[in-house]
Amino acid sequence: MVDKISQRADRNLPKNEGFSSTNDANGNGVDIANWISVRTEYPGRHVVTALRVVAASIGVLVVCKSTLCDRGLEHMYRICLNSRLFQSVYFETIFSTLCYAIIIPICPWLVDKLRCMDKFKINPSVKYESVTVANIVREALFYTIPLMLLDTFMVKKYEGVGIDPMIWHEKRQSAIQTTRALPESAPSTFDLIWKLVASIIVYDAIFFLVHLLLHKNRVLYKYVHKHHHDHGILHAHVTNQLTVVERITLVLSANFSLKIFYSHPLTRTAFIPVFIWMLVENHSGYELPFSLHRLLPFGLTGGPVKHFEHHVNGQRCYQPFFTYLDTLLNHISRINLKMR
Numbered sequence: 001m002v003d004k005i006s007q008r009a010d011r012n013l014p015k016n017e018g019f020s021s022t023n024d025a026n027g028n029g030v031d032i033a034n035w036i037s038v039r040t041e042y043p044g045r046h047v048v049t050a051l052r053v054v055a056a057s058i059g060v061l062v063v064c065k066s067t068l069c070d071r072g073l074e075h076m077y078r079i080c081l082n083s084r085l086f087q088s089v090y091f092e093t094i095f096s097t098l099c100y101a102i103i104i105p106i107c108p109w110l111v112d113k114l115r116c117m118d119k120f121k122i123n124p125s126v127k128y129e130s131v132t133v134a135n136i137v138r139e140a141l142f143y144t145i146p147l148m149l150l151d152t153f154m155v156k157k158y159e160g161v162g163i164d165p166m167i168w169h170e171k172r173q174s175a176i177q178t179t180r181a182l183p184e185s186a187p188s189t190f191d192l193i194w195k196l197v198a199s200i201i202v203y204d205a206i207f208f209l210v211h212l213l214l215h216k217n218r219v220l221y222k223y224v225h226k227h228h229h230d231h232g233i234l235h236a237h238v239t240n241q242l243t244v245v246e247r248i249t250l251v252l253s254a255n256f257s258l259k260i261f262y263s264h265p266l267t268r269t270a271f272i273p274v275f276i277w278m279l280v281e282n283h284s285g286y287e288l289p290f291s292l293h294r295l296l297p298f299g300l301t302g303g304p305v306k307h308f309e310h311h312v313n314g315q316r317c318y319q320p321f322f323t324y325l326d327t328l329l330n331h332i333s334r335i336n337l338k339m340r
Helices: 002-007 032-038 045-064 066-081 091-113 115-120 133-153 165-171 189-216 218-229 236-240 244-259 265-282 303-313 324-339
Strands: 021-023 029-031
Touching (some): 189 218, 265 303
């Protein structure tokens, strides 16, 4: 599939579906593509080294104190089980909306206000774009209503976590769903972490294929994906600039990635803020020292730099988080060019 799509890459869409130049804070013209290529020395490399040591230390501590961590998770889960909101079928939709509402306007806004953070801008023209409260409410409704309709009529099934299947059978007898069946105990720390990471990896691969198709098919790009690229300079609010089809596809892809590993509801809850943070960071226009692509070695992840390049060029960097499939696609494209 990838090979066939890559053969049509040059003739399906114009080279630049995003933006190639803009103005800096002083109104001077800036060639974004050139800026990305020449910006090689990272200003926060010493901070990155320190953060890697801290992250590694936390990892060792979690392994050594896994029993203590398991008890903490169990205690946290008990608190969640006593919450009516957590029991509700609408919990994940509401929690996702809340995470968006907190992460998008607050974190990028705060970073933009701190002048000491300007050195981490991918491009000097990057600036946080404010939106009105009315627009935020409209986007929230636009996001939640389709998902809440699905929540209302679908039985929440969490397989492989110790729930009696008869409970789901009983719930199907009712057309309207209000609560979800939850397991009695929490997952282990190891189970939560590895399934969280594995789900993100699977989602990344699924969305790569979907994203590639959206760019290479003219009809799909025009009516489904073009809205996401309809902006000036890239900023955090572009994260949620999606059509209904894209929103549903994103949610279903993430849900599928969690379900194939039989993820516990607590793992799913942890997945939401991590997932949303990574999406927002990709569109922030900042390359911060604690960005995942800085903490992980060997260029395993692309981060906001690669996604910024995608919005500039429109013809590469389709993976949202990792880079291996983009690298493979580039190799296939080069081979096809040599064979012509």
